[in-house]
Amino acid sequence: MKILIKNIKQLLQVRDNPVQKVSGADMRSLPLLEDAFLLVEGDRIADYGKMTDLPDTQADEVIDASGRVVLPTWCDSHTHIVYAGNREQEFVDRINGLTYEEIANRGGGILNSAKKLQDTPEDELYEQSAKRLEEVIALGTGAVEIKSGYGLTADAELKMLRVVKKLRAHYGIPVKATFLGAHAIPAAYKSDREGYIDLIINEMIPAVAQEGLAEYVDVFCEKGYFTTEETEAILEAGKAFGLIPKIHVNQFHAIGGVQTGVKYNALSVDHLEVMRDEDIEALKGTETIPVALPSCSYFLSIPYTPARQMIDAGLPLALATDYNPGSTPSGNMNFVVATACIKMKITPEEAINAATINGAYAMGLSDTHGSISRGKKANLIITKEVPGYAYLPYAFGSNHIEQVMINGNIN
Numbered sequence: 001m002k003i004l005i006k007n008i009k010q011l012l013q014v015r016d017n018p019v020q021k022v023s024g025a026d027m028r029s030l031p032l033l034e035d036a037f038l039l040v041e042g043d044r045i046a047d048y049g050k051m052t053d054l055p056d057t058q059a060d061e062v063i064d065a066s067g068r069v070v071l072p073t074w075c076d077s078h079t080h081i082v083y084a085g086n087r088e089q090e091f092v093d094r095i096n097g098l099t100y101e102e103i104a105n106r107g108g109g110i111l112n113s114a115k116k117l118q119d120t121p122e123d124e125l126y127e128q129s130a131k132r133l134e135e136v137i138a139l140g141t142g143a144v145e146i147k148s149g150y151g152l153t154a155d156a157e158l159k160m161l162r163v164v165k166k167l168r169a170h171y172g173i174p175v176k177a178t179f180l181g182a183h184a185i186p187a188a189y190k191s192d193r194e195g196y197i198d199l200i201i202n203e204m205i206p207a208v209a210q211e212g213l214a215e216y217v218d219v220f221c222e223k224g225y226f227t228t229e230e231t232e233a234i235l236e237a238g239k240a241f242g243l244i245p246k247i248h249v250n251q252f253h254a255i256g257g258v259q260t261g262v263k264y265n266a267l268s269v270d271h272l273e274v275m276r277d278e279d280i281e282a283l284k285g286t287e288t289i290p291v292a293l294p295s296c297s298y299f300l301s302i303p304y305t306p307a308r309q310m311i312d313a314g315l316p317l318a319l320a321t322d323y324n325p326g327s328t329p330s331g332n333m334n335f336v337v338a339t340a341c342i343k344m345k346i347t348p349e350e351a352i353n354a355a356t357i358n359g360a361y362a363m364g365l366s367d368t369h370g371s372i373s374r375g376k377k378a379n380l381i382i383t384k385e386v387p388g389y390a391y392l393p394y395a396f397g398s399n400h401i402e403q404v405m406i407n408g409n410i411n
């Protein structure tokens with residue numbers, strides 16, 4: 001099957017020589033072709049160029065993208081979309097004055113989600129999660145990472161990761177799995193945190209590895225959750241089973257988690273709403289990519305990741321949703337890109353780089369996703385008629401997507 005997309009107003013993120021990620025000042029450059037064509041063969045990008053150079057080719061289907069922007073689908077490297085129920089009551093509690101930490105102390109928060117998830121059968125959990133995945137694909141996401149961490153017992157954590165595995169098998173997009181048993185100390189271990197960490201290290205991680213259920217290991221390294229020492233012990237245990245670290249750090253407090261991530265060669269360090277100069281320094285010259293989650297800052301009214309300062313310091317940056325029931329009940333990457341521009345003062349070029357190629361890097365997918373390059377997967381967003389690509393974050397809150405192509409198929 002050959003599909004020709006012609007008369008593309010702007011074809012974004014065109015890279016003849018694919019890169020793994022873009023950093024610092026390079027993030028300001030978003031390579032594009034105007035008045036372009038794109039040829040898809042099977043599930044791959046076969047060719048592209050200016051309309052004036054369109055080769056004489058027989059396509060099975062032709063899409064006229066006049067007035068439209070075409071770009072690679074979003075790569076969302078940080079989500080928790082496998083969860084049960086919702087936490088709309090806590091949302092109302094917060095409006096009425098309780099903080100995220102106060103709600104957690106009252107048995108709400110992550111522990112509330114854990115209770116619901118433990119009580120939800122696997123097939124029902126799959127159904128709820130599949131709906132969310134379909135929703136985000138329709139919003140232009142073409143690769144996603146999903147974490148466990150709402151189980152907090154060996155059985156429930158494995159149940160979550162089996163649901164992730166089923167989602168991967170059923171949907172055509174890459175779905176990366178992360179084991180986040182260290183998301184919170186469960187109520188049963190309230191006065192025995194060592195006992196829970198022992199369970200993570202000696203039971204959960206080996207079981208996850210034995211079933212091949214995760215590629216990454218994550219820890220919520222934060223005051224009131226897991227210390228840097230505990231984080232190190234868990235990452236060490238994961239490493240022994242080949243799990244690569246991707247960790248939650250510096251959301252509310254800087255306690256040295258960024259340095260822990262770098263020490264363990266984390267693929268990414270995520271959140272980073274509170275960044276000290278030494279944390280930015282620690283990331284320089286490393287392979288660890290910082291990931292910002294602006295929808296979470298928006299929803300919780302907490303500071304935004306100092307993305308401007310980090311990019312100006314030469315760092316790369318990825319953007320992701322953090323889609324989860326407590327702090328970000330939204331998986332809309334279009335909103336993430338707009339919010340990054342509006343609130344973090346990064347340019348549309350930087351934000352689109354952060355949400356495509358750099359998001360792919362944060363999932364180990366740069367070779368196959370995240371840019372318009374020959375041979376990469378044909379996962380594409382075709383917008384409605386728009387004046388230009390900066391209009392996408394500018395006119396925030398509207399859906400500018402007309403079609404989403406996954407593996408060469410229009411969804």
Ligand SMILES: [Zn+2]
Nearest residue numbers: 078080248322
């Ligand atoms: Zn998260």
